[in-house]
Amino acid sequence: MKSLTDREYQQYSRTMLLNDIGEAGQIAIMNSQVAIIGMGGLGLLVAQYLAAAGVKHLLFIDNDVVEISNLPRQLLYTPTDIGKPKVTVAKRTFSRIHSDIHIDAMNIKLTDDTIxxxxxxxxxxxxxxxxxxxxxxxxxxxxxxxxxxxxxxLILISGAISGYQGQVFCLNFADQTSVILSGCYHCLYPSHTHIEQNCTQQGVLGPAVGVIASMQALMGLQHISSTLNQYGVLHCFNAKSFLWQQAQMSRDHQCHVCKPMHISAQDQGAEYVTN
Amino acid sequence: MSLINATPSITVTTDLIRLELNGTTVMLESDLSLSGLLVVNNIDVASVAIVVNDTVIPRSGWQHIQCQANDRINVFSAVAGG
Incomplete structure (x- = not known):
């Protein structure tokens, strides 16, 4: 897609009024493809925002089924969906609301073995x-x-929430300088990290999930439209005090996950300087 | 902020530094590492991230990095819910 129809101009006019996004940014959004892994409270809302913003190609990955305890915060699921695979319900619902988008659904849990x-x-x-x-x-x-x-x-936009604590960040693994500076998820939380509480044990309020999902969608749309300037920043949200804190993420020099890229980038940098 | 619910320990010795831990001013022994800071406050080392002066400190460095006077240290619980 290289240009917008009259109807699309009207539909996305408020987005394009943002000077740094404009028509070019809207076209980039409409030409983009995204993967949303986990179609629960966060994933559903991220998908809603992106589809409404004009993203036409979405890949949903999840292996859960809809449960009654999901309904207060997973807003597109209804009581009649209970027991059905989330990706199946989500694909059906999104296809009905947005007739011109393409949705690919994988009913699978991503593990080392399934990958x-x-x-x-x-x-x-x-x-x-x-x-x-x-x-x-x-x-x-x-x-x-x-x-x-x-x-x-790839670009990874990670969101998480449990209880009143939410965290969200965007890492750009296509930019090796960014990787050297900010590292990866493993640098922040190594494999042996112990999660003391999750939503099942600690509970969560639907709107608090929405705050983090909105941030993920916001980061995604800004990245796609080339207006995001905060990669590698950890944003922590306290849904009790409504306070945010930010911190620059750092690469762990002992991290084995992003180490090969790190070394490769150094080599490339050295070669560039030499030449 | 994703803060660990811990009451900062105050140890009375002759060699103390003042710093900010999770928004509260505390006095700590000057040779305390970040790992030691967690131990003193009964915080599970494997369940948190540490931010010092607005920068995340990877876990592999916690044993080797000492708390400094006037540091602003925040300890965040790892969360993974969605």
Whole structure:
């Protein structure tokens, strides 16, 4: 797509009024492809924002089914969806609301084993993806997704919330300078990290999930429209005090996940200087 | 902020430094490492991230980095829910 129709001009006029986004940014959004892993509270809302903003190609990955306890914060699911695969329900619902978008759904949990078993399929599906949104609810999945993004040099927008604590950040693995500075998810939370509480144990309020999902979608749209200037910044939100804190993320020099890229970047930098 | 719910320990010795821990001013022994800071405050080392002066400090460095006077240290719980 290189230009907008009259109807699209009207539909996306408020986005394009932002000077740094404009028509070029809107076209970039409409030409983008995203992967959303985890179609729970975060993933559903991220998908809603992106689809409404004009993203036409979305890949949904999840292996959960809709449960009654999901309904207060996973707003597109209804009581009649209980027991059905989330990706199936989400694909059906989004296709009904947005008739002109293409949705690919994978009913699978990303683990080391499932990735090995489906490597070619997963690689092909991620090949043209502009952004990967990690909206999962467990640490092992987050590590697997991080590793995939590092290996395929993708953009990772990670959001998480439990209780009143939310965290969100965007890492650009396509930019090796950024990797050297900010590292990866494993640098922040190594594999042996112990999650003391999750949503199942600690609970969560739907709107608090929405805050983090909104931030993920905001980062994604800004990245796609080339207006994001904060990669590698950890944003922490306290949903009790409504306070945000930011911190520059740092690469762990002992991290084995993003180390090969780090070394490669150094080599390239040295070669560039020498020449 | 994703703050660890811990009451900062105050140890009375002759060699103390003043710093800010999770928004509260505390006095700590001057040779305390970041790992030691967690231990003193009964915080599970494997369940948090540490930010010193607005920069995340990777876990592999915690044993080797000492708290400095006037540091602003925040300890965040790891969260993974979605």
């Amino acid at each position: 090995k078993a489906n490597l070619q399929l997963i690689t092909s599906k991620l090949a043209d993806v502009d952004v990967v949104f990690d909206c999962t609810d467990n640490l092992p999945s987050r590590h697997v997704i991080n590793q995939l993004c590092v290996q395929h040099q």
